[in-house]
Amino acid sequence: MREREEYLFELFENLLRIKNECSCKIFSECGLSDITIRQIAYLKTIDEQGDITFSRLAEITRNSKPTITETIKKFIQMECVYRERCPDDGRVLYIRLTGKGQRIARAERDSLRQVIGRMMDSLDTHEQEHLIGLLKKVG
Amino acid sequence: MREREEYLFELFENLLRIKNECSCKIFSECGLSDITIRQIAYLKTIDEQGDITFSRLAEITRNSKPTITETIKKFIQMECVYRERCPDDGRVLYIRLTGKGQRIARAERDSLRQVIGRMMDSLDTHEQEHLIGLLKKVG
DNA sequence: CTTAATTAGTTAGGTTTTGCCTAATGATAA
DNA sequence: TTATCATTAGGCAAAACCTAACTAATTAAG
Numbered sequence: 001m002r003e004r005e006e007y008l009f010e011l012f013e014n015l016l017r018i019k020n021e022c023s024c025k026i027f028s029e030c031g032l033s034d035i036t037i038r039q040i041a042y043l044k045t046i047d048e049q050g051d052i053t054f055s056r057l058a059e060i061t062r063n064s065k066p067t068i069t070e071t072i073k074k075f076i077q078m079e080c081v082y083r084e085r086c087p088d089d090g091r092v093l094y095i096r097l098t099g100k101g102q103r104i105a106r107a108e109r110d111s112l113r114q115v116i117g118r119m120m121d122s123l124d125t126h127e128q129e130h131l132i133g134l135l136k137k138v139g
Numbered sequence: 140m141r142e143r144e145e146y147l148f149e150l151f152e153n154l155l156r157i158k159n160e161c162s163c164k165i166f167s168e169c170g171l172s173d174i175t176i177r178q179i180a181y182l183k184t185i186d187e188q189g190d191i192t193f194s195r196l197a198e199i200t201r202n203s204k205p206t207i208t209e210t211i212k213k214f215i216q217m218e219c220v221y222r223e224r225c226p227d228d229g230r231v232l233y234i235r236l237t238g239k240g241q242r243i244a245r246a247e248r249d250s251l252r253q254v255i256g257r258m259m260d261s262l263d264t265h266e267q268e269h270l271i272g273l274l275k276k277v278g
Numbered sequence: 279c280t281t282a283a284t285t286a287g288t289t290a291g292g293t294t295t296t297g298c299c300t301a302a303t304g305a306t307a308a
Numbered sequence: 309t310t311a312t313c314a315t316t317a318g319g320c321a322a323a324a325c326c327t328a329a330c331t332a333a334t335t336a337a338g
Contacts, residue, residue, distance in 0.1 A: 001259075004267050009255045011274040016251070037176065038324085054287060067325055069288060091286040091333045112155070116148045119277045120140075127273055128143050134270045135150040138258045177297085193314060206298055208315055230306045230313040 015115055022111035030100050032078060040104060042071060043080060043097065047105035052095050053086075080104060154254055161250035169239050171217060179243060181210060182219060182236065186244035191234050192225075219243060 027033050045060060046052055052060075058068045072095060075081040080101035086092035097105060120128060166172050184199060185191055191199075197207045211234060214220040219240030225231035236244060259267060 001264075004264075004271060005255060005259050008258065008267070008271055008274070009252060011271065011278055012251060012255060013248075014278050015274075036323090055285085063324090064326060065287065066289080066327085070324085089286085089334070093287070109152075112151060113148060116144060116151060119147065120144050122277045123273065125140075125143075127276070128147070130269065131273045132143060132147055132150065134262065134266055134273075135147070135154075137266070138261045139150055139153050175296090194312085202297085203299060204314065205300085205316080209297085228307070228313085232314070 018118075019111045019115045022114045023107045026103055026107040026111065030103055032080075032100075032104060035078075035104065039075075040107070043075070043101055043105040046081065046095050047097055047102060053092055054095065057095060075101065157257075158250045158254045161253045162246045165242055165246040165250065169242055171219075171239075171243060174217075174243065178214075179246070182214070182240055182244040185220065185234050186236055186241060192231050193234065196234060214240065 024033070027035055042057075042061065045057065049056070049060070054065060054068050054072065057063075057072075058065045061068070063071075072081060072083070076083070078100075079098055082096050082098060084094045084096050086094060103110075119131075123131065163172070166174055181196075181200065184196065188195070188199070193204055193207050193211070196202075196211075197204045200207070202210075211220060211222070215222070217239075218237055221235050221237060223233045223235050225233060242249075258270075262270065
């Protein structure tokens with residue numbers, strides 16, 4: 001019992017290690033190995049919100065507008081976002097993710113997806129269903 | 140196939156969410172909800188190394204000794220570490236983790252352990268073995 | 279239909295915190 | 309007395325915020 005628990009722990013630890021390597025690889029491929037969690041969180045917010053403006057991002061993150069201007073400036077230098085003027089209102093600018101920005105924003109999920117993909121490859125249909133059944137019991 | 144993959148993804152995402160809640164709870168219980176990753180990494184190093192001195196920690200982390208003095212000062216204020224003079228050499232100080240420091244250093248692993256514990260509780264012996272068998276194929 | 283008020287974002291200039299450094303100093307050991 | 313371990317003093321650069329004053333575009337009011 002105790003043994004099985006320990007073994008399961010090690011198996012999961014290994015999966016998490018692989019997942020972590022995957023997301024580090026994504027950051028490294030984007031040339032952004034030293035991006036901060038805070039920055040990733042900003043990019044995630046931009047990704048989730050869709051048509052997001054400077055004012056709205058300031059509101060959501062509870063920062064002043066100048067802070068957002070600065071943050072976005074840095075992201076533009078990093079080639080993670082660009083600005084797009086709203087066609088209906090010339091005062092408004094939308095913050096848009098570049099391909100790189102989107103990769104970063106979704107790195108966490110995508111790295112898990114990669115690990116799951118590997119799992120699918122190592123198991124046949126029957127085993128896959130079995131695994132799902134077991135994990136369903138847990139959740 | 141695609142469906143099963145997506146479902147498996149969601150199941151794992153859920154497990155990771157639970158694990159994350161567990162580790163956040165640990166930090167919060169220690170009154171250190173806004174501890175940084177860097178600080179956690181230092182505490183992990185101290186935990187792993189055992190009898191570690193200021194000079195050695197400076198060496199491992201590639202920092203100057205004054206930087207380490209400062210870092211440790213902050214940890215002492217946070218009640219995560221204390222200093223213990225070496226009985227054999229009065230110049231040397233060991234950096235020791237307090238209970239709180241150890242909890243933080245091990246939060247990541249312990250939160251995974253908690254999740255695994257829950258899994259064990261929801262499955263019988265046979266199912267546990269089956270799960271191990273499937274994950275072993277993957278790793 | 280122009281002018282005044284409002285709104286969106288920027289600039290300028292500042293603060294605080296973090297995370298590091300070198301050089302000099304004190305205490306202990308060899 | 310020379311070397312080693314840690315500390316103090318003082319400083320630097322970057323991060324992550326801020327307020328106040330500004331520009332440009334829109335809306336509303338006379």
